Amino acid sequence: MKTDFEIHFAKQAENPAMDMYHYHDFYEIYYLFGGERFYYLENHIYHVAKGSVVFVNKNDIHKTLEGGAGHDRAVLYFTDRFLGRFTDEQLKLLLSPFRSSGKVMPFNNQQQSYIENLLFQMKKEYADSSLPGRSLFFESLLVQLLLFTSRISMEAEQIAPKPMDGKMSEIIGYCNENYVKPLTLESVSSRFFISPYYFSRLFKRSTGFHFPEYINTLRIREAQRLLREDDGKIIQIAERVGYSNITHFNRTFKQVTGMAPLTYKKMIRSVPKT
Template sequence: MDGFAIYPAKRKGYYTMPKYHYHDYYEIYYLLSGDRYYYIENKRYSIQKGSILFINKNEIHKSVDSTVPDHERFCLYFSSDFLNRFHEDQKKLILAPFLHSNKKIQFNLMDQSYIERLLFQMHNEFNQPDGYGQPVFFESLLVQLLLFSARKQKRDRPEHQEDPMNSRMSQIIAYCNEHYRNDLRLELMAEQFHISSFYLSRLFKRTTGFTFKEYINTLRIREAEKLLRDTNVKMIDISEQVGFANVSHFNRKFKQVTRMSPREFRKFIHKKE
């Protein structure tokens, strides 16, 4: 169905997503069993059975295994258009969990039963082709899930619940997020933050799941996608604006991440509109 999808998955053993990704739609991740780590932007969350995460549009994220094998989860996706019939003030209320500083909610056993019932209802309906009134059915259950979560956030007022990071590492990531358009090299960053390049490389990978270069390139490609989607700026200018040394390097890295060249991406986006 256009604008909405829900998928369960049960994995045996240890599993880590092969790479970070981001997308132009909302994602809800609910863990039915197991223990995981989940990176969203520059934060790492430890999640257990009954944990739910709200990943906003275009937020970089990745699921990583912990020391516990086996897990089962639901992933639910929906587009901005799916809730179009609601007024802006209503949408702001419905989408509040995605805008909260803490992306995680931990439900108690009673709440888990309610949330899982909603998810299984959505999944059963999703597997019924051409169900009568499907969009309205999905919308009603999705709004219940989001409002229930928003109320819990407001009632509990949780502080950040991500795993504590090395304070220096938090500063480094924040610096990268702000200055990725500049010439950011591992050696220069190490010198600026008074640590060795070798130690920074290992710390960065352990803390974020990214290599330093992967993280910077992902930030740059995400900004390039926005410029390709929203402007008519030339490729060579986009390449320069997001921090690539030359347009050929930009084209190569863009295709590695998106599986399309920048020109193909722009044509694809405009054709969808």
């Protein structure tokens, strides 16, 4: 993400899965104009229908899955810095949908019209980078959208996630608590008395991730947090998140984040805190 606010629209006849596991240190709002999607978000799978919003919090692991007959959507992203002038109390209200237990909200036709009007105004403004006061315009529309959805979320029921297989839910919980250990597909499948072949298929079908992808995502997400908040050496951080080989850590970190650990650390330390 090159700026503190972005918005993108897309329409597809088919619903392929997102290529990679995914997380980021900014907020994401996903709105579905039409069609349907299956969305993996923080250990749950949601069926997202027309007129629904998905709220992806910072560092939530998420991925769209295969399924459904096409979709038309808008996605907008924004950083903490973009709303930096608001007080903690105001941000608590504005960002409440991202922190609720349900991550997907459906809206009726009237509410959809209001949301879509805001999104299309953003789209029109986004197309012309020369407009004066462009950032202020985005901020005003985003605040309207966040306030609108926050108020409704306090009253309305959110979409419940699709129940995950009991055994798989137990496995995911185990991985989330023990990812710094030397977990392998074989060791985890053996622990839960499942054949490695069946375990691999079940894990992919349930989460959209291959098992090694998921473990690496958990580890690198924690490594990023440590690089932001800890003064330890990179080799020490690699060991703390489960990598005994620094070369493997560096390669995996770059695959997940697009940059080397040292580059990430320097970039984070150069950004002024708000």
